[in-house]
Amino acid sequence: MWNTSVPLASIVLWPITHFLGILASYNTLVIISLPLSAISMYFVLRMFSFGIVASFAGGLLFGFNPYMIAQSLGHTQLTSPAFLIPNLFWILWDLFGGQRRSSKFNGLLLGAVVVMMLLLGEEVMTTAALISMFGIIITFIMNKGIHAVKVGYIVRSLLYSFGMIVIFSGVPLFTQFFGPSIPHGQLQPPNVYVTDLYNFITPGPLQQLSNSGTNAISNRFTGNESEWNSYVSLPLILIFLSSIFCLKKSILLKFSFWMTFIVAVLSMGPFLHIDGTITNIPLPWILFGALPLLNDILPDRLSIYMFFFIAIIFAGFIKQIGNFTKVSQVLSITSILSTFIFLMPLINFPVTTVLLPPFFTNEIKRIIPHNSTVMVLPFSTGAHASAMYWQQASGFWFKMPEGYAISPNGFGPSDNALLDVLNSNSNSNTALKITPNIREESLGYLDRFGIKYIVLARHLSNSQYQEKVISSILNANPIQTSGVDLWIISAKKNIGYYIGGQYWASESEYNWMGKNATIQAFGKAVTVRIAGFWRPLNIPVKVVIKEDNNIMRVFQISTSTNVSFTVASGKIVTISADSTFIPNNYIHNGDDRKLSVLLSVSH
Template identity: 35%
Template structure:
């Protein structure tokens, strides 16, 4: 059996161990339940739409009757297609958890494969381990599937290396087995590299446009550093790079013509930044202060990291003092290595960009401007979150460690053992803490034939009303095989004043439902709101459903008043106003 396959199995086992609380009940548990629900909906929706001849990119199945262009959210279209067999057999939640478990292993094995160009099996495996199981990956696993499935950055490095490095390199033996070419794998033509890169770009765009955009930024910075080191070579290679980019644009443009046309020229397109600036950034202390996602995180230290702007999922740049010290030593020791010479300034530049547009110090936003402020004005990159650039820092760190360990592989045993101990000590602070999944279960009504009482294609008003913090109705709709259109959503839609919002347009109806559920308005007060009945009549739902919710009795009283009917009790604690069906 190939070694890479054994290593991939080991990475998968580590991923299962890291995400073990999911696998207690993989069809009904999730991390970051709001975002997990969003991905669950998309994972089920894409194959459903394709299988029924529907447009997978624009739909009124959520945010009815207006609809939404799902490409402005994170629909992981390609992953939804690939995991469709699991979705059909075990449901969309199990499919999401399968992908979340595979993502770090796939990312790690991609990093391993690229690191093998410069190192043997063991050192390259360390690079894959750091890249695939870093604090970035642990944080992104809590609901951000599009960020955890990250084989593209290593693949981009490999393709650029193919194009820019001349001549076949020396071959060596690795435990009696011929290894892959290291350092110089043989020159590849611009056309071949461009075609492969175009395929990779198209695939990545259908998983995460943000990761594609930041990879392009980091790749361009790397090429710029190479040009500074080797200006004459850069001029000689400029034509090759241009041809490669031309072939890449041709392939990617053909494959992405439909989705990009829908996204940027179709309905419900978003203008301006999607995310707020100066929130999800790396604090100056982020690199050395652990978060609750690390196993070694004393309480007094957490007092600082919990004060950083952005939530714990986005505070993902932690590397730890031991690893940073080791990397600083390696920057001096390996400074003559051609790859490390590029990685050192690239690491510094990307770390600087990850700090955002203004310097944050221990949770305090200063007025000190930083280079990311200029990047924020660029298309697409303006919506990227700078804290997520920590992914590339772990890639650079992993490569540096692999090159160092490779240099020591044929040294005396005590020296190799010492290096192994140093590497283990540097990586120990990054060991993740136990992650705790929460229940993601739909009421029995939506998972059985009971839901068939709702005619397919009906518009349904559901409480809890779907919104970013409580999108359970979208999970229920997915389990019901998208039988009905859903008023409201957790989705990205154009905001009235420009930019984006993550919910449908507010109305007296949504205000009444949300405030009654929250307990800040009584049903009688809600029924007296101006415009409430007009908003309900404008929506004209075919059915109203109330599932398990806060202040459920008050919500039932509100809908009773709106419909003039009493509900029918359905399995799983669901109240259904069947009398509201239109003839």
């Protein structure tokens, strides 16, 4: 549940996955999410008595807005539940307003929508709850309170919905918060994935009207192009401001106007960003970003709700055109058409081709025993998901110590020297340098996870470099077969060590650890040195060393401290620090890691 799983979509699309493959299923989900959201918005607007043309335009705007386009690059957990947002609003509007349907019907319907959101994209469910809270507050303010009779209706409805949520969501939620492999700490940096003030008027690289000038501005924003998703455009901003004159005629438009403003401000994160510059001007999100669960929300992703409420205003604006003067009608129609032109996505939308080496469908079952642990290169992280596809293509014949997933150590596997050297200098012609420490830590990593085979896809641009790295570490050349390089690791015990937990490996002698780290020695004992130089303000940190859950040593580490201890072969030692610091708070280098002390490990 902490990950980007979409279990409900996986069940619905199972026939496509089974008969056509996982890529066909994924592409189907990406493609249908946008029109499905547009259709959902259309019908909800129709239920609010908007005309066919106004509802169609509002649906088109919501389903194909810059948020949906940008997140379609790879975040199906954000786009697939978007069609439920209009339905959630329709239910809550009646629940806290008209109350035309029975409390039981509204309650069960609300529970069903929340459960579906949870099983399609938990982050969307969480943000929907947050925005709904603001909507309820605005509703109370606009209605100057609420009648006592309505309170009873609301309570009954919420009890029905709560019962449904517990029945259908209790097990996954219990597993998430009390099950194994629970991550700790903040999963995302708090002030990176936010809406830059210029983003509202600057087309992103996925808009057809973008050019080298606008891309130069976008590239200064923090985050990445899939999160630069709040482009509203000048014509739509003008329509939004013009709707002020229609507010008195419609409670719905008045409500949507204020909600648009609130969500836009929240999406800007804890501090104002202007043209890529992070200012010290605090914004309201600073109050919410520090709360549990909410601190893992990326503020810029609230933009989907901004576009939802703008779509309502857009439809209301079109509905009112008949009441305008002829000159105003011409200007209004021009603004509407300009909006769609300005928001038009790229005609040549980015497409990724994933190659499948024949080894994973033909040779693998002949060479590698079932359920063996295999390291597949390129190593599967957020940037490279090919290995996960190849594993699925093999029928999950083998296990991997990798994958794009959130674990107790954060995103993906914990950092180590092998991954660091594989990812460094990959496009460089400089001589390969594998130090004894790198080799020993790499061998320890392979031994720790029981890796008996390494497979490298030869069609990749940096495959020659990675082949040299693995061959140098193993002192063995690969077997070339069916589009891959294959190393079969000897059953002989490796002499090395493994460092896990919150540890950032590099080619330096000393490397930073976070709150906790684990060291395991293989073959022979290792010496661990702990130092505190480069710590800020000479503030000491208490470090506890445990072996088999028994305390071995306790150190007070300051900037002048350098201590050492030994880890015997076959033993596992944990190192825990009682406090950490964030480098960016002291030297403003953008480094938001939580660090404690420096480690050096050697035989």
